[in-house]
Amino acid sequence: MSAETKILEVKDLTVTYSVSGKKVRAVRGVDLSLSKGEILGLVGETGSGKTTVGKAVVRLVKPSSGQISIGGVDVTTLSRSDMRPVRRQVQMVFQDPYSSLNPRMTVLQLVEHPLKIHNIGTRTTRKSMVGDIIERVGLSKSVLSRYPGEMSGGQRQRVGLARSLVLSPALLVADEPVSALDVSVQAGILNLLVDLQKDLGFSCLFITHDLGVAEHLCDRVAVMYLGEIVEVGTRDDVLARGYHPYTKSLLDAVPVPDPVVQRNRKKATLPGDPPDPLSPPSGCALHPRCRFVVERCMSDQPELLPLINHKEQLRDVEGELCRSEEIETKSPVSGHLVRCHRVEDAFALNARDAVTSGSSDTVVQSNKELEGHRSNALSASGTLDRKDKEF
Amino acid sequence: MTSLLEVEGLCVTFGSGAGAVRAVRDLDLSVESGEIVALVGESGCGKSLTALTLMRLTPPSARVQGSVKYRGDQILDDKGLKIKALRGKEIAMVFQEPMTSLNPSYTVGDQIAESIRLHLKLPRKQAAKQAIELLRRVRIAAPEQRAKAYPHQLSGGMRQRVMMAIALSCDPKLLILDEPTTALDVTTQAQVLEIVDELRKEANTGVILITHDLGVVADLADKVVIMYAGSTVEKAPVESIYSRPSHPYTRGLLAAIPRRTDGVRKRLDEIPGTVPIVRELPSGCIFADRCSCVEVDCRGAVPKLEMIEDEHYCACWHPQIEVETVSL
Incomplete structure (x- = not known):
């Protein structure tokens, strides 16, 4: 990574909500950064604080502490009027294409609105800008006079995208933009987002609960649990294996759309329910549900540390070193961070499970099938393959 | 029974x-x-x-x-x-x-x-x-x-x-x-x-x-019924649906799922258009307007659900039955 200014830099962000007199820390000490043209996926389940982070970035909620810089400018302390020029740089796309578009405005009015607010162009130039962006998002100019109610969900989400991109922002915050859509429509929007990102070069903070979508779209991925980032790194580092026990169980929980693969997978489901954010567990937030829990996890809060620190300790249960090639070649600047006291043990045990589940023959066999199906699979066929050689 | x-x-x-x-x-x-x-x-x-x-x-x-x-x-x-x-x-x-x-x-x-x-x-x-x-x-x-x-x-x-x-x-x-x-x-x-x-x-x-x-x-x-705009377009045991999807809609659905690709960001296959409103169904095959392999005769009559192999039914004039070369 070069030393160029980051488009977005979030440092030690904490957001506190007050719920019936009690304070809930929805986001706890989150650090994030986004380079130019990068898509960062923020992944997590309901209540993990991913949407709150997105809202804090566009200043829809006020952080209780921490710092957010956009294009090198610290926006946490800016006044409303000073914030205006920055807002032009940061735009948001919302989850629900039905409630995020004013039903009484035509598409032209909706998409033109941000231009008006920022005093850009004249009436005629604005209209041509709107026309251009509408065609960019794959709609025809004939929709300009239509109302949102006359359009399908996919078309509306395209209008939402056009409205955000008409200002040519440097950063797009997309909060679950495809989760309300059917798969066939979702595919179109994802393709569009990839194309637009390539052409316009904006950075994107992509908030999603769908690991398949994150894996398809993002360059880097951050996994959140109960307001904290538990693992962050490149897409391949984070989603290929799941070093953090929570990431691993998320990956295991997503069913693979192939019955042969899905039914032969070893699935480590996470027991219990997500903790109550009003009274978060002591120590590591995951400890009541984690299968690798030791005493230390209950008292000490783990820090988000580079995986390289764990490299030398990567042993299996019998104390044998079982370093994989990938870990050895990892450079210290890759920025793969994991928040877990037991990442090395957890990873070794998970790797062993992958091999010893059932007989290893079936794993090898299903692996071949995997290739045959030219698939697939969040379970990462490669993982099984490499581990087979090791054991 | x-x-x-x-x-x-x-x-x-x-x-x-x-x-x-x-x-x-x-x-x-x-x-x-x-x-x-x-x-x-x-x-x-x-x-x-x-x-x-x-x-x-x-x-x-x-x-x-x-x-x-x-x-x-x-x-x-x-x-x-x-x-x-x-x-x-x-x-x-x-x-x-x-x-x-x-x-x-x-x-x-x-x-x-x-x-x-x-x-x-x-x-x-x-x-x-x-x-x-x-x-x-x-x-x-x-x-x-x-x-x-x-x-x-x-x-x-x-x-x-x-x-x-x-x-x-x-x-x-x-x-x-x-x-x-x-x-x-x-x-x-x-x-x-x-x-x-x-x-x-x-x-x-x-x-x-x-x-x-x-x-x-x-x-x-165990068994899967794929529905489109009120009609059954394909019905088969679960293995057949995934290994030999025959209706273009089923194939489209499967290809549209974002999944892991080795490093390269591949384009997803999208199904163009949207689900027709049941009130305004096209004549002939209901999927014809969005189908990638539509032919002239698809617009004529509505295809019936027919058995194309054991327990595998498909409602398409041109079902794709070719078996992929998978050594199972």
């Missing part, structure tokens, strides 16, 4: 004359005990309406035709008396949205006990006890305390498990699950799916699983 549930030629129509809308057309379906049949499709394909029709919960304006046999007994009668005796007891249903289908002003324990008292005629105390047992069965921690909770005090996953507990209260023989995990997180979804699988194996319950998630289908289903 009679099936647990046998549906033949089920049609649901709204309105009449020229304005008639056939929301479900000629649906054939059979479910055996211990079998999971998945109804798959996108919004508006009629999958949820099918479930409501089986339970006779359709609005009065819906006209239902066809035959629905439960254990060989016709339950699609004029007054709906037969299904009334079975509903909630032999045939139970879990709805998609657990917040709106639970009553906010009763504790969940009371709501589970209600159906036990109604159908099994147990006294109040015993029913309450059984409610706690059911909560334990759907893996809710501390069921004694949770039984006294109101729905708003529970998380979405717990509410959905309470719905499951209500459905299971009278040991149904057939369970209809309408998008049971759509509102849930993946880890909670995995827990709910485990319960369903256990139920099928241990209690030999037949299950109709309605979903749009082909991952969930791959995990659980």
